[in-house]
Amino acid sequence: QKEVEQNSGPLSVPEGAIASLNCTYSDRGSQSFFWYRQYSGKSPELIMSIYSNGDKEDGRFTAQLNKASQYVSLLIRDSQPSDSATYLCAVKARGGNKLTFGTGTQLKVEL
């Protein structure tokens, strides 16, 4: 079992719709959770971080964390073609200094 799992996609959504990206993790001691966006040929860019159960909103992005079920999700409202990218989920264990990344979900926002 992979430590951090994501559906590779592609996930296709129409422009203006809500895109929902999911991530599950295996280490119950995980403490910090991150979503990175990576455009083709570019480096990962942090878009959201979340540390406690519940929702965290930042503009069109909402991160949701459920530690009991060991999943973290990212919602993108009013999806735009510019949101087309690969989204990486990353998890940090309690007390650790390393991140474990999922393999990413490719999102395609279609006109």
Add this chain to the structure above:
Amino acid sequence: DAGITQSPRHKVTETGTPVTLRCHQTENHRYMYWYRQDPGHGLRLIHYSYGVKDTDKGEVSDGYSVSRSKTEDFLLTLESATSSQTSVYFCAISELSSGRGTQYFGPGTRLLVL
């Protein structure tokens, strides 16, 4: 954007030659990391540093060595490059005392080993 640069940005080399990649930061962050990214594998940690001259191995460290003689510089050396080391290499930095472990990435180096 975090002040992270990587050099070179692109490199083509031959099997068996040594290669050194450089990561330079202007943020004075304590932690620095080297990752490789390959299709189907995502980002995998090669080595990391938690201070000057303090380094440790990641999950894919075989064939790689690192050095950190200054806070701002972290070097990754492929001692004898192989075709399996063809990849995109990313450096990242972190300051655990803030942001709870958030890592910021450099622009990457594309390495082709022929």
